[in-house]
Amino acid sequence: MTTRSPLAPATFPALPEIAGVTRRVARAQYKNWDRCDLTYVELAPGTTVAGVFTRNVCCSSEVELGREQIKGGKGRALIVNAGNSNAFTGYRGREAVEAIMEQVAAHLGCDAKDVFVSSTGVIGVPLPKDKARAGVAAALTAEPCSWEAAAETIGTTDTFAKGAAASAIVGDRTVHVAGIVKGSGMIAPDMATMLGYIFTDAAVAPALLQDMLREATGGSFNAITVDSDTSTSDTVLLFATGQAGGATLTTRDDPGADALYAAIRAVALDLAHQVVRDGEGASKFIEIEVSGATSDDSAKRVALAIANSPLVKTAIAGEDANWGRVVMAVGKAGEPADRDRLAIRFGDHWVAKDGLPVEGYDEAPVAAHLKGQDIRIGADLGLGDGCATVWTCDLTHGYISINADYRS
Numbered sequence: 245m246t247t248r249s250p251l252a253p254a255t256f257p258a259l260p261e262i263a264g265v266t267r268r269v270a271r272a273q274y275k276n277w278d279r280c281d282l283t284y285v286e287l288a289p290g291t292t293v294a295g296v297f298t299r300n301v302c303c304s305s306e307v308e309l310g311r312e313q314i315k316g317g318k319g320r321a322l323i324v325n326a327g328n329s330n331a332f333t334g335y336r337g338r339e340a341v342e343a344i345m346e347q348v349a350a351h352l353g354c355d356a357k358d359v360f361v362s363s364t365g366v367i368g369v370p371l372p373k374d375k376a377r378a379g380v381a382a383a384l385t386a387e388p389c390s391w392e393a394a395a396e397t398i399g400t401t402d403t404f405a406k407g408a409a410a411s412a413i414v415g416d417r418t419v420h421v422a423g424i425v426k427g428s429g430m431i432a433p434d435m436a437t438m439l440g441y442i443f444t445d446a447a448v449a450p451a452l453l454q455d456m457l458r459e460a461t462g463g464s465f466n467a468i469t470v471d472s473d474t475s476t477s478d479t480v481l482l483f484a485t486g487q488a489g490g491a492t493l494t495t496r497d498d499p500g501a502d503a504l505y506a507a508i509r510a511v512a513l514d515l516a517h518q519v520v521r522d523g524e525g526a527s528k529f530i531e532i533e534v535s536g537a538t539s540d541d542s543a544k545r546v547a548l549a550i551a552n553s554p555l556v557k558t559a560i561a562g563e564d565a566n567w568g569r570v571v572m573a574v575g576k577a578g579e580p581a582d583r584d585r586l587a588i589r590f591g592d593h594w595v596a597k598d599g600l601p602v603e604g605y606d607e608a609p610v611a612a613h614l615k616g617q618d619i620r621i622g623a624d625l626g627l628g629d630g631c632a633t634v635w636t637c638d639l640t641h642g643y644i645s646i647n648a649d650y651r652s
Contacts, residue, residue: 247403248403248404249403249404249521249522249523249526250527250617251521251522251526251527251528251529251617251637252403252404252521252522253404253518253521256391256392256395256404256405256407257407257408257409258409259391259407259408259409259422260409260411260420260422262420262421262422262443262444262445262485262487263288263445263485263487263488264287264288264291264445264485264486264487265285265286265287265288265443265445265483265485266285266286266388267283267284267285267388267389267390267391267393267394268283268284268285268286268383268384268386268387268388268389269282269283269284269383269386269389269393269394269397270282270284270379270380270382270383270386271379271382272325272327272375272376272378272379272380272382273327273375273379274325274326274327274328274365274371274372274375274379275327275328275365275366277327279396279397280393280396280397281325281326281327281379281397282323282324282325282326282379282380282382282383282397283322283323283324283326283383283394283397283398284321284322284323284348284380284383284384284386285321285322285323285394285441285443286320286321286352287319287320287321287322287483287485288485288486288487289320289354290318290485290486291318291319291320291483291484291485291486292317292318292319292448292449292450292453292483292484292486293313293314293317293318293319293360293450293453293481293482293483293484294314294317294450294453294454294456294457294458294481294482295310295311295313295314295360295454295457295479295480295481295482296457296458296461296465296479296480297310297311297478297479297480298476298477298478298479300476300478302331302332302476303331303476303477304329304330304331304332304333304337304363304476304477305330305331305333305337305338305340305341306330306341306361306362306363306477306479307476307477307478307479308338309338309341309342309345309361310360310361310362310479310481312357313357313358313360314450314454314481316357316358317449317450317451317453318355318358318450319358319360319481319483320349320352320354320355320358320359321348321349321352321354321358321359321360322359322360322361322362322441322481322483323344323348323359323360323361323362323380323383324361324362324363324364324397324398324439324441325361325362325363325364325365325371325376325379326363326364326365326397326398326399326400326426327364327365327366327400328363328365328366328369328371328372329363329364329365329366329367329476329477330363330369330370330371330477331363331367331368331476331477332367332368332476333368333369333370333371334370336370337370337371339373340370340371340372340373340376341361341363341371342356343373343376343377344359344361344376344380345357345359345361347377347380347381348380348384351384360481362398362439362477362479362481363477364398364400364426364439364477365400367476391407391422391424392405392407394424395407395424395425395426398424398426398439399426399428400426400428401428401524402426402427402428402522403428403522404518404522405424406424406425406426406427406515406518406519406522407422407423407424407425407515408422408423408510408511408514408515408518409421409422409423409511410506410507410508410510410511411507412446412500412503412504412506412507413500413503414446414488414490414493414499414500414501414503414504415490415491415499415500416490417488417489417490418488419444419445419446419488419500419504419507420444420445420488421442421443421444421446421504421507421508421510421511422442422443422444422511423440423441423442423443423511423512423515424440424441424515425438425439425440425441425515425516425518425519426438426439426440427439427440427519427522428470428519428522428523428524438465438478438480438519439477439478439479439480440465440479440480440481440512440515441480441481441482441483442457442480442481442482442483442508442511442512442515443482443483443484443485444482444483444484444485444504444507444508445484445485445486445487445488446484446486446488446490446493446504447484447486447488447489447490447491447492447493448484448486448492448493448504449492449493449494451494452493452494452495452496452501453482453484455496456482456504456505456508457480457482457508459505459509460505460508460509460512460513461480461512463509463513463633464509464512464513464515464516465480465512465515465516467516467544467632467633467634467635468516468517468519468520468634468635468636469548469551469552469634469635469636470519470520470523470524470526470636470637471523471524471552471639471643472552480512482508516635517529517635520635520636520637521637523636523637523643524642524643525639525640525641525642525643525644525645526637526638526640526642526643527561527617527637527638527640527642528560528561528617528618528619528637528638529617529618529619529635529637530551530557530560530619530620530621530635530636530637530638531618531619531620531621531633531634531635532547532550532551532620532621532622532623532633532634532635532636533547533620533621533622533623533631533632533633534546534547534550534622534623534624534625534630534631534632534633535622535623535624535625535630535631536585536587536624536625536626536627536628536629536630536631537579537580537625537627537628537630537631537632538579538580538625538627538628538630539628539630540630540631540632541630541632542579542580542630543625543630543631543632544632544634545577545578545579546573546574546577546579546581546623546625546632547623547632547633547634548577548634549573549574549576549577549578549579550570550573550574550577550621550623551634551635551636552636553569553572553573554639555569555572555573556569556570556573556621557636557637557638557639558638558639558640560614560619560638561638561639561640563611563614563615564614565590565595565607565610565611565614567588567590567595567596570588570621570623571583571586571588571596574586574623574625580625580627581625581627582599582625582626582627583599584598584599585598585599585625585626585627586598586599586623586624586625586626587622587623587624587626588621588622588623589620589621589622589623589624590610590613590614590619590620590621590622591609591610591613591619591620592620593609593610593613595607595610619638
């Protein structure tokens, strides 16, 4: 990993062990680097699974297969490769994924369709079957590793390992939720936005698990953007091992279901924020809140127009209180808006209302807010009750440097 992002947390969080989840890492050497690049997670028999995937139509074979696999609702293993996305690789890419699935399935004595595979890295290079076979073989017999090691291994341009955890009371017992994610660039909400894996020891039926993940995704992974680009490999999987015991949750009305959902959403939101804090070249974490829209969906589209504007993002990078760029982004979003009802704020300071600069506007407190690392921008459209919040980062020269040299 490169120089640690200035927005990174001080340390990797303490994540609980999830019964029925065993992690291992190995070196497949998909790129010329001196590090582990393959994470293997073994899951207890009976584990259920849910998933959300990219809508990019040039997706990888891993995504195509994953969409079909989650219909079965069962998971016994997860393999994640870093350094090669195996996307846009035709039948050769699919054959490589199927070979990995069969290799792991033979080791575990399970059905190949219960083995999930994800890949991340350079597009257009078929996953080398010999390296994949050797890497998987090494992972299957490696010593169990920490959450942090598993998270570090799946990273590409990430500058820090990302993890989060929460707990909930379900019935008469405490259940745990833990997750890891990789992501730094090619980040935009179109579910998913990177590679993310969440695990719980609760017992949850597949249909309910899918419902929980889809809902949690809307306000977390689908509410962040770094550069407006949606990857060919984006995947988030949620596994429930059931090892905590107790009755299986089947509906949102079951005792403890809402508490478990809240824990899953908390982990998803924490992980999503960490992806933005590791945005390529980022120096500012930006929260954008839009209110007064005609609907929540309209508010979200306006918020994303602001978040994805290069002019807004570079202004924040330069600590320039150029609120006119926010006005521009609202107006270009293609959503209902009225110039003479629009209000803009930075932090807690309103800079414009009713289509005009605030009378007696003092830029000093706004400038002070922009010198911090956590920036808040608000836009009230004055049209209705619709609201939404999204998160992004600034745009600096660092983003260009990272992506200009990515393949090398």
